[in-house]
Amino acid sequence: xxxxxxxxxxxxxxxxxxxxxxxxxxxxxxxxxxxxxxxxxxxxxxxxxxxxxxxxxxxxxxxxxxxxxxxxxxxxxxxxxxxxxxxxxxxxxxxxxxxxxxxxxxxxxxxxxxxxxxxxxxxxxxxxxxxxxxxxxxxxxxxxxxxxxxxxxxxxxxxxx
Amino acid sequence: xxxxxxxxxxxxxxxxxxxxxxxxxxxxxxxxxxxxxxxxxxxxxxxxxxxxxxxxxxxxxxxxxxxxxxxxxxxxxxxxxxxxxxxxxxxxxxxxxxxxxxxxxxxxxxxxxxxxxxxxxxxxxxxxxxxxxxxxxxxxxxxxxxxxxxxxxxxxxxxxx
DNA sequence: TATATTTAGATATTTAATGCCAAAAATACT
DNA sequence: AGTATTTTTGGCATTAAATATCTAAATATA
Numbered sequence: 001x002x003x004x005x006x007x008x009x010x011x012x013x014x015x016x017x018x019x020x021x022x023x024x025x026x027x028x029x030x031x032x033x034x035x036x037x038x039x040x041x042x043x044x045x046x047x048x049x050x051x052x053x054x055x056x057x058x059x060x061x062x063x064x065x066x067x068x069x070x071x072x073x074x075x076x077x078x079x080x081x082x083x084x085x086x087x088x089x090x091x092x093x094x095x096x097x098x099x100x101x102x103x104x105x106x107x108x109x110x111x112x113x114x115x116x117x118x119x120x121x122x123x124x125x126x127x128x129x130x131x132x133x134x135x136x137x138x139x140x141x142x143x144x145x146x147x148x149x150x151x152x153x154x155x156x157x158x159x160x161x
Numbered sequence: 162x163x164x165x166x167x168x169x170x171x172x173x174x175x176x177x178x179x180x181x182x183x184x185x186x187x188x189x190x191x192x193x194x195x196x197x198x199x200x201x202x203x204x205x206x207x208x209x210x211x212x213x214x215x216x217x218x219x220x221x222x223x224x225x226x227x228x229x230x231x232x233x234x235x236x237x238x239x240x241x242x243x244x245x246x247x248x249x250x251x252x253x254x255x256x257x258x259x260x261x262x263x264x265x266x267x268x269x270x271x272x273x274x275x276x277x278x279x280x281x282x283x284x285x286x287x288x289x290x291x292x293x294x295x296x297x298x299x300x301x302x303x304x305x306x307x308x309x310x311x312x313x314x315x316x317x318x319x320x321x322x
Numbered sequence: 323t324a325t326a327t328t329t330a331g332a333t334a335t336t337t338a339a340t341g342c343c344a345a346a347a348a349t350a351c352t
Numbered sequence: 353a354g355t356a357t358t359t360t361t362g363g364c365a366t367t368a369a370a371t372a373t374c375t376a377a378a379t380a381t382a
Binding site: 008018021022023024025026053054055056057058059060061062063064065067068069070075092095096099100101102103104105106107108109110114115119144145146147148149150151152153154155156157158159160 | 169179182183184185186187214215216217218219220221222223224225226228229230231236253256257260261262263264265266267268269270271275276280305306307308309310311312313314315316317318319320321
Binding site for chain 2: 337340341
């Protein structure tokens, strides 16, 4: 019988745990146990197992970017001249060094290779990042920017049904 | 004298707390205190203050989507026929009801009004979502899809300097 | 049906979180 | 510069939670 990790036989309890921990990542085990209708011992065992298996990859505090003075979120679509491993590896290494880059995805369907999510104080900071950092990376031939006017909603991965 | 909330006089300790909690959202207060070089009492007080002020909006467990069998992440750029509040409100209400939609942003710079981030099992599920759910929402005139080939990196908002 | 295996729940123990108070540090004031 | 005021730290006692261990129940297997 294969382990829970690959076969993924998650029951109602596991799914509820995942849903709740995605909404309230720092809920106490006792509260969690209460909410899913299980006693603390087996509840904790399940949480540990989910962490152990890698299904729960970690926990993150959600920080209000606006209150940190980071008022401008932008999505940058980046085109590369050549699609060689070296190009990609170098780009990704350089991106890693920029704390303003919150996310980097390789995408298809746009006329772009990467989508970057960046977070900066204002237009000046954006301008500086774009001109002096992003476009200076070797192989970058084009950048198209979208600005995020509003975050309508955001949530975790669906774990029920 | 303005409160910490708006004036944002975060010192080294607060910033370290924010950085660490974004990486390890469930770290114990004692460990956290150790790492930032403060005793548990003032450390906990600071964390509570950051939560209270709303700078820390909450905590989230990070769930491995692939292991949940959700193998396909797509970015959908949605165009609307009219840019009226009613259109937007209705669209956002409908999107809210779709658990596959992880994020919804209003953007500028693309020829689209929204960027949706969706997570589904496979192409069939994507196709179904697109045809039977997204395009059926009133006012949606166009959808352009990008598929995420790889998530290169992801991290929280920068809190240092 | 009997047996093996897994999972839940109870309890005791360890560890962490919380609240309170005195001391130290930083700040403001004269 | 010296003193007073405010703020923040650190220690300690208390409360609560996490963890480990064991027994009982439920489930699956032969």
